[in-house]
Amino acid sequence: MDETEVLIAGAGPTGLVLALWLVRQGVGVRIVDRSAGPGTSSRAMAVQARTLELYRQLDLVDEIVGGGLRNPAINLWVKGERRTRLSFRDAGRELTPYPFVLIYPQDRHERVLVHRLEEAGVTVERNTELLGFEQDAAGVTARLRGPAGESVCRAAWLAGCDGAHSIVRHRLGTGFEGGTYQHTFYVADVEVSGPAANGEIHLSLEEGDFAALFSYDQQGNARLIGAVRDAEVREGHTLAFDDVRQRAIASLGLRIEKVNWFSTYRVHHRVTGHYRSGRALLLGDAAHVHSPAGGQGMNTGIGDAINVAWKLAHVLRGRAPETLIDTYEAERKAFAQRLVETTDRAFSFVVAEGGFADFVRTHIAPLFASAAYGIEPVRAFMFRVLSQMGIHYPDSRLSAGSAGHVRGGDRFPWTGYGGGPDNHAPLAAIAWQVHVYGEVAPALHAWCAGRGIALYRYDWCDACQAAGLVRDAVYLVRPDTYVALVDRAGERDTLEAYFTTRGIHPA
Template identity: 85%
Template sequence: MDETEVLIAGAGPTGLVLALWLVRQGVKVRIVDRSEGPGTSSRAMAVQARTLELYRQLDLADEIVAGGLRNPAINLWVKGERRARLSFRDAGRELTPFPFVLIYPQDRHERVLVRHLEEAGVRVERNTELLGFEQGAGGVVARLRGPAGESVCNAAWLAGCDGAHSIVRHQLGTGFEGGTYEHTFYVADVEVTGPSANGEIHLSLEDGDFAALFAYDQHGSARLVGAVRDEEVRKGNELAFDDVRQRAITSLGLTIDNVNWFSTYRVHHRIAGQFRVGRALLLGDAAHVHSPAGGQGMNTGIGDAVNLAWKLAHVLRGRAPESLIDSYDVERKAFARKLVETTDRAFSFVIAEGGFADFVRTRIAPLFASAAYGIEPIRAFMFRVLSQMGVHYPDSPLSAGSAGHVKGGERLPWTGNGGPDNHAPLSAIAWQVHVYGTVRPELAAWCARRGVALHHAEWCDACQAAGLARDAAYLVRPDTYVALADRDGNPDALERYVVERGIRPA
């Protein structure tokens, strides 16, 4: 029997990120995957700003950004005319160091994560399948089948990162409520030429049709997504690229020079009933699947992994009670439900058919989008939603207090546009206290006694613009979210917070 602290089933981005964050915190892991190696097709493309912020914790962000294409804008096309251009740079430059959507094919992305994990001393065990598991009071006994045959692994925790057809979820019996859209869609990696092959995102809306183009280099290599003609689906034959609806593609002025990969799929929207059952946990597609609208899927799985990793490390090291893990289910399931609802509405709007739907999609929506994007607060809100910087946990048992415009459970705002880069210290993956202004001596003494790093910055215009309060204390979680915001900077409030939750922050 092999012993480990966390057994991770599935070596996609979610499982790899979970392993990296756990290893960084000194946790022993095994990660297994039934495939022979990382994926060879691009699949998920978009890496959102919030994911890149989290990647700074392990010095991954610069390498990932350097390998991808910074996409500065979304262009909306209707019947061959570009009707709106929504700039990420304008919307996000005061909010994040990464005011863009990074287009970085998943196969390249996975290879970087695998290499960093190997450098940390952990290899993905390929061709190794989780067959089943049993839970006891002290952990999980998992049955594996690998190249050498069947074996057993004892683990304190099992993380199911094994995708939409998760063995872990099926055995837990949590359910997977939701449904499937009627339409069949295609995804293709193509080489294109034409006016819209300019390294930006393009969405073409037509009567009864749509196409989305995501460039991932400046030389015409791109991902193309759209709908298949219904009559071809009804024939039941194997579909090819020539069977897709072409009107929206033509409206982008594209010439398809080569199709390197083509696949069709049905889109699902489902959520598991529980993300934690005993010592087994569900993350990524094993816990939730939804439409590809907005490029949220992979980023959500990565967010699951970072949220869970520090909590597992705390419990395994005796720094928090096991009940801390329950907050993973509370926080991430609430976000997943909201995300499914949001992407469902967006996707339903894009694929809706009928005269009225066509009129709204091709006439009203581009005008509204262009006008709304010209209003700074709306532009910032739209960027927060797309980039996942707006993810917050207002109903979490770990969220408390407010100071300025910042509440417990929200991401620590960034002050680096004109002020100090207050996100730089977050690479520690540790509890820390941030104060912008004057630090009370008794607060400094509390931090020293508790072994919590205190980061102080002089009050500045950027601090005020970010919504922070002068002289307030912000207790920041290891995953860079504000746990407690106390407007008075009172150490008694911080002490009550950690004692009531049984947390030893250092």
């Protein structure tokens, strides 16, 4: 019987990121996937700013950004005219070092993650299927079938990163409540030319039709998506790209030079009942699926992986009680439910049929979007939502305190705009740390040294105030770069009580 600390079923971005973060923390992993190799089509395209921030922890961000296309804006087109351009750079430049949506095809993305994992000494076991598992209080016994036949693996934890048809979720019986949209949608990787082939995102809204174009380089290679109307879906007929060329595509002035890949699919919106059952966990599409509106799916799965990775490492090393794992569901499920609701509303609006729906979509929506985006607080809010920087855990039992505009559970704000310090640089360490902007009391210095927690002090500056921080306050930051505790007084006893009451040993 093979043994490991964490058995990961599924080697998509979620499973690969989980493996990388665990290995970096010294946790033994085994990762299996039933496919013969990484995907060869682009599938998920968008890498959001929050994911790029987190990728700094493994020195991944420069390679990922360098391999993708920084997409600076979304353009809304109606009946062949561009009605508005929404700039990410204007909205996010004060919030993050990455004020853009990175378009980076999933197949390339996966190859980078696989290579990094191999450099760390872990190889994805391909053509290896999880058949089933049993669990007890100490771990999971899993049955696998690979090229050499069936085998058994004993693991302390099982992570189900095995997609929307997850065998882990099915065996746990945690359900998958939600529904399926009535429309059939198409997705194609194409080579295009024309005015919209300029490296930006373009959404074309027409009466009874829509199309979205995501360029992933400057040579005309792009992803095109849209809806297949019921009249085109006929019994016994296999859809091809010629069946779904509609006027929304023509309205962008696109010339389709070549179709490299084409597929149709139905869109689901579902969330599992529980993210954890005993020693088994669900992550990514195994836990939640939703419409592709906003490019949130892959990024949400990656966020799941990073959220739970440090908690698993703490528990496996005896630095926290097993109940710490319960905060994974408490934090991530609430976000997934909100995301499903939000993308459901957005997607339903885009595909709604009928005269009134067409009028609102083609006349009212572009005017409203342009006007709203011109208001700075609205622009920043919209960017926070799209970029996933707005994800926060205020109700988590790991979140405490507040000062200024920052409270426990928030993403730790960035102060690097306008000449301020890059306070996110130390977050590359997957570890607890304390930040102070101003003066540090000697007692706090001594407490951090005694606890083995890094203390970072920065001079107070205008950028600190603009980021919502408070002078001389203490910010305890979690290993996943979220704020755990804010204490305006900077008392070491408050910090000590935070860990003592939760049974956590930070170092």
